[in-house]
Amino acid sequence: MKSSSAQCLVIGGGPAGLTAATALASAGVETVLVAAPAAGVDHRTTALLDSSVKALTALDVWEQCCAEAAPLKAIRIIDDTRRLLRAPEVLFAAEEIGLDAFGQNIENRRLMPALERRARALASLTWIEDQADVVQVADTSATIRTVAGTVITARLVIGADGRHSLCRAAAGIAVARRTYAQTALTFNLRHARQHHNISTEFHTETGPFTLVPLPGRRASLVFVVHPDEARDLIKLSDCLMGEEIERRSHSILGGIEVEPGRGVFPLSVETTTRCGAPRIVLVGEAAHTLPPIGAQGLNLGLRDAATIAEIVVTAHREGADIGASKVTDQYGRMRRADIISRTVAVDVLNRSLLSDFLPLQAARGLGLFLLGRAAPLRRGAMREGVMPFASQPRLMRGLAL
Numbered sequence: 001m002k003s004s005s006a007q008c009l010v011i012g013g014g015p016a017g018l019t020a021a022t023a024l025a026s027a028g029v030e031t032v033l034v035a036a037p038a039a040g041v042d043h044r045t046t047a048l049l050d051s052s053v054k055a056l057t058a059l060d061v062w063e064q065c066c067a068e069a070a071p072l073k074a075i076r077i078i079d080d081t082r083r084l085l086r087a088p089e090v091l092f093a094a095e096e097i098g099l100d101a102f103g104q105n106i107e108n109r110r111l112m113p114a115l116e117r118r119a120r121a122l123a124s125l126t127w128i129e130d131q132a133d134v135v136q137v138a139d140t141s142a143t144i145r146t147v148a149g150t151v152i153t154a155r156l157v158i159g160a161d162g163r164h165s166l167c168r169a170a171a172g173i174a175v176a177r178r179t180y181a182q183t184a185l186t187f188n189l190r191h192a193r194q195h196h197n198i199s200t201e202f203h204t205e206t207g208p209f210t211l212v213p214l215p216g217r218r219a220s221l222v223f224v225v226h227p228d229e230a231r232d233l234i235k236l237s238d239c240l241m242g243e244e245i246e247r248r249s250h251s252i253l254g255g256i257e258v259e260p261g262r263g264v265f266p267l268s269v270e271t272t273t274r275c276g277a278p279r280i281v282l283v284g285e286a287a288h289t290l291p292p293i294g295a296q297g298l299n300l301g302l303r304d305a306a307t308i309a310e311i312v313v314t315a316h317r318e319g320a321d322i323g324a325s326k327v328t329d330q331y332g333r334m335r336r337a338d339i340i341s342r343t344v345a346v347d348v349l350n351r352s353l354l355s356d357f358l359p360l361q362a363a364r365g366l367g368l369f370l371l372g373r374a375a376p377l378r379r380g381a382m383r384e385g386v387m388p389f390a391s392q393p394r395l396m397r398g399l400a401l
């Protein structure tokens with residue numbers, strides 16, 4: 001049995017784990033990443049907000065994949081319900097808040113290799129291609145054993161091991177899970193007309209239908225429907241699916257050709273009671289899962305990664321214990337407001353679409369009406385969307401640790 005030690009252990013090689021490990025190791029914290037190679041290709045795309053792009057730029061990741069990304073210069077919301085109370089169309093333009101773009105949309109199959117290449121190039125990062133099997137916490141350290149039998153001890157474990165997190169269970173952190181009667185279908189598309197770098201979100205009675213620009217005449221689609229409808233839709237041939245998407249998008253992008261690689265994701269929301277416990281903190285979907293509405297999930301996960309990296313690097317430079325309760329408690333406190341506010345906002349928006357309750361529909365319509373008419377309110381909402389007041393770690397401002 002092999003055994004070793006590190007200052008910090010990151011479990012899970014998804015985007016949140018890779019970002020946390022890269023941020024720590026590039027600031028000189030000896031880090032071990034335990035992550036098995038990805039199984040299969042992820043055909044989804046991620047809309048990264050401006051602050052996430054800044055963080056990936058500061059970590060020398062973005063330069064490796066930026067040529068594959070499309071800027072999101074504007075976001076258009078169209079009420080496509082057939083209800084009595086319908087909201088007016090609203091256009092949010094990045095230039096209104098002095099930005100070229102709200103962010104960038106990139107395919108995960110382009111982003112992930114860039115993150116992995118950067119992580120592998122760092123001298124302070126050791127990558128163990130395995131899975132954590134057991135996680136145990138003691139007073140002054142945490143120890144993991146991998147499936148292949150390697151034992152590693154560290155001051156701090158960062159659980160980036162996704163929604164079925166072993167680290168979360170080991171830390172005794174409870175999770176509340178609610179499933180929605182909704183399934184997201186994902187596709188990448190080629191289309192006849194230009195998208196002009198505008199992301200268009202149709203709000204329907206079953207959830208959003210969102211077209212997000214990719215470079216050229218391509219876009220990604222997240223198409224949220226009732227699970228029964230998803231089962232029927234997913235059986236359509238590429239040709240019929242293209243016609244269906246063109247119909248539902250009111251031909252705004254002209255004729256549609258569906259690319260290979262469909263995704264099916266049952267929607268749920270998961271919240272944890274806390275994201276820091278003795279010797280363990282949680283980042284990304286180990287700490288929170290949101291439905292893919294408003295592109296919040298990974299942006300929130302990257303803010304987790306940037307926050308814990310900043311706290312740990314500061315403690316490390318002061319010669320303090322990087323896994324002490326002071327560090328894990330501080331992380332929990334710093335992430336709470338951001339995670340709760342995003343989760344509540346996405347949940348309320350989603351439910352207001354599904355609900356037949358007239359006052360709720362009226363509130364949603366009024367909210368969008370006010371955003372459309374009142375420029376200061378709209379600018380405030382856009383700024384909060386791009387850079388939340390509750391969370392502004394250095395990396396998200398483009399500053400090195």
Ligand SMILES: Cc1cc2nc3c(=O)[nH]c(=O)nc-3n(C[C@H](O)[C@H](O)[C@H](O)COP(=O)(O)OP(=O)(O)OC[C@H]3O[C@@H](n4cnc5c(N)ncnc54)[C@H](O)[C@@H]3O)c2cc1C
Pocket residue numbers: 011012013014015016017034035036044045046047048130131132133160161162163164165166184186222265283284285286292295296297298299300301
């Ligand atoms: C359809 C859809 C569209 C989305 N679009 C967007 C978007 O536009 N913008 C956005 O910000 N977010 C988006 N999201 C959310 C985003 O995809 C997730 O937030 C993100 O993938 C979560 O990353 P993660 O690293 O936390 O978790 P994961 O990607 O789940 O990674 C966890 C990793 O841990 C590994 N692991 C698990 N257990 C162990 C173990 N015991 N040992 C070692 N490794 C382990 C897993 O194999 C996995 O590789 C979308 C989600 C969906 C479903």
